[in-house]
Amino acid sequence: MEEFSNLMQGFSVALTYQNLLFMLVGILLGVLIGVLPGLGGANGVAILLPLTFTMSPTSAIIMLSCIYWGALFGGAITSILFNIPGEPWSVATTFDGHPMAKAGRAGEALTAAFTSSFVGALIAVIMITFLAPLVAKFSLKFGPPEFFAVQLLTFCSFVGLGKGHPAKTIAAMMLGFALASVGLDTVTGTLRMTFGTGELLRGFNFLIAVIGLFGIGEILLTMEEGLAFKGVHARINPSVVWQTWKQLPKYWMTALRGTLIGCWMGITPGGATPASFMSYGIAKRFSKNGEKFGTGEIEGVIAPETAAHAAGTSALLPMLTLGIPGSPTAAVLLGGLLIWGLQPGPLLFVEQKDFVWGLIASMYLGNIVGLIIVLTTVPWWAAILRVPFSIIAPIIIVICAIGAYTVNNAMLDVVLMLVFGIVGYLFKKLDYPLAPLVLALVLGDMAESSFRQSMLMSRGEVSIFWSNGLVGSICGLAMLMLFWPVVTKLLARLRRGNNDLDDARPVE
Template sequence: MDDFNSLMHGFSVAATLPNLGYMMVGLLLGVLIGVLPGLGGANGVAILLPLTFTMNPTTAIIMLSCIYWGALFGGAITSILFNIPGEPWSVATTFDGYPMAQRGEAAQALTAAFTSSFVGALFATLLISFLAPLLARFALRFGPAELFAVQLLTFCSFVGMSREAPVKTLISMLLGFALATIGMDDMTGQLRMTFGFTELLKGFDFLIAVIGLFGIGEILLTMEEGLAFKGQSARISPKVVFETWWALLKHWKLFLRSVAIGCWMGITPGGATPASFMSYGVAQRLSRHPERFGKGELAGVVAPETAAHAAGTSALLPMLTLGIPGSPTAAVLLGGLVIWGLQPGPMLFTENKDFVWGLIASMYLSNVVGLLVVLTTVPFWAAILRIPFSIIAPVIIVTCAIGAYTVHGAMFDVYMMLVFGVMGYVFKKLRIPLAPLVLALVLGDKAEANFRQSMLVSQGSLGIFWSNALVGGLTALALLMLVWPLYGLLKRRLARNEIAVSA
């Protein structure tokens, strides 16, 4: 009952005129970011984060989270109308969304995508509303050893669940750890890897790295590929909306299954992109007519969009309660909390109730408003895509530079942004994932501090990570996730040997 009263209080916080205004601004910017290839939810939040430093933290997090929700909605527009994924998680939507548009059913496909996104986010927000307070109260029992075990589990899960080669994930993560150690050691006061640059005494600001890695890196890659927009037009009428909603009712099992997949991949460090592909694959496997997938099947739009939005929303659950981000965007928001002077974790629910419950209430409001916005403004967003990318790209680069300079008011940050931009471009060319690097950069110093505190408490004994059932279970699960790819590799080799022997 107390949690329900807190949620009602959250609605009174989120429904104030300034918060509603910034919510609308965030949604519109988010849809624009989702529509434009070369940007994305994490990029948009990172680029615009410096502009929120003077805002009230509650207003700032509402606007930034709405940018993310809007990007999730907007990614479907380019996928369906232009066969160009505006976001990585929208790739699976192109498989059936674009064929539907080619058949003249673009309005139905877009309505299904937006509605599915809304349903996925709604269920994930309900999950956060019910589970977040319970998880936060449970997490109050965590000491340094338990916190390090949770962080270790997060790092190992990225290795075990990544779609990329484990070696590439480890390379990205280890580089993030190295960057996180630059600057002054908080415990000894010694300088580490500053190489004589006084600007590095406080280390790398994660925001500079994120703007460069995601924003500049993606723009350089997109410019190299020479993007051109040629697609279908669409206008959504009320009649089409209600007819599509009626047709979607028979897919209620698919909705529930996709929500479950999305929420699981959001809470664990899977993310929206693997969730969309996994949900699409499961939907095709369990369908009565799997041969229709890839040719314009409505279920092929519903499954990935529901899972992606559920994953993107539920990723905030571990971020708010444990200080562990479940996605790159959640990692950027986590850094924002620290900049605003808020400590993510269980005490957030005790010390900053207005902030937490205002954010949760804004999730309900923003998804309702977001659904109405995208349903009524599709022709406008499609028209923006007619602007040549040669005009859009410089505007984005200048915006990134302004965002980087705003962090500390130093040109050194702009130069470092460009360095990270080149690094992001190289990583994308080599297909090395960026999310593990960002995660390690954000959590690396916290994991190091918790590990060293654990060693001080135990007088250097690693047995502290097996000292009780909770920390021992977390550590064991982390090690299992770390070696999981070896099991898959061994299984594939045994299967090859059996085929060779039978031949």
């Protein structure tokens, strides 16, 4: 096996004491970046850049990609502890992660999140190792109609999940779409809903909306409940890692599904954020405990985390082989490659063997090192919840404000964050579901432009969405997901005909 010997060669390049040290530094910085919503991978590179000029390109990229792993791990921490997604792809992790923390199970949620991240990333790396050329070819099949089909599938697998009143679910979703359409329309170059202000040119950023809706909204709700996180009095148990690990294997199906979704979305490139939503939606549909999702189900943490990390990892593949970064942080890595005179593209794998396989080997090592580091910190993170609310609350608000500001370096965004905070508070209390709003906001813009690009290409013929096998089957799958509740009912009726006894047993 050629790939295997290449990989071994890669390990020999990556496994030096120096490189291990760089990995450690990278991971720690990355976790910090992931935890603080104000810091992005771009800044991580800014400070490390001068340092990396004294290293070989391989060592440098190992360190920089470890920042990326660290950030992926770190994103889950604030989502679980404070309901603030540090990175967009950890939004879905808040749905069950934060309720777990509130119930005093923060350590468990964190362990599950980190472990599933690791599993997702590991499987994705194995895929990169052995299937890279095939996968790169597959991703080239995706044009605008296929992109739209993928976005449709994400949406269909998530929609109809909430328990809220349909009028409110629809209103929340439409609000998300409307916010997504503010700014410059890519397809025609016209400005929409900016009302002549320069500030609205950039549109509504997803991160600002979620920091406000989830983070600030949560603080206002907690305040109402009397100045306390309910998880405060949870026992901090150092052995929580082992105890959680014992119950994880039985969720292997959820993890596998999440990983597959993530790999697929990472290479197409749909991105880690839609991947995490899709995985959460599908897990909820297929899980025995689907009804309990959103109240602190451990499966609701595993599903989005495996998907987000598998996507984040496999997103590096289109970057290396096609020069298209699958995520903003990958874009920064791309910048790094260029400075060392490495041109990403199909030939990188041929001309820079040492570099590419060193990087792939470092993906294995970086993830293992990362997992060990973050797991050892679990009890400490959980301990933060013991700090009195009247100290932690203002600090969270400060961190949220900095996070909102740094997205576009604009004070208006901080004001918007507060407005979204009120909206989050009111919506939560009035049972408007927030998830459809957030999903519409993140997908709306992308889905609309790929739809309209497709329309341009087909001269307005909608039939382009079933014009070939690939796009047709994704669209079909989307429809199946949309009507899944109806399908399950039909299946149940069929089964009842066959076996009355089975159905009589009370549902768990």
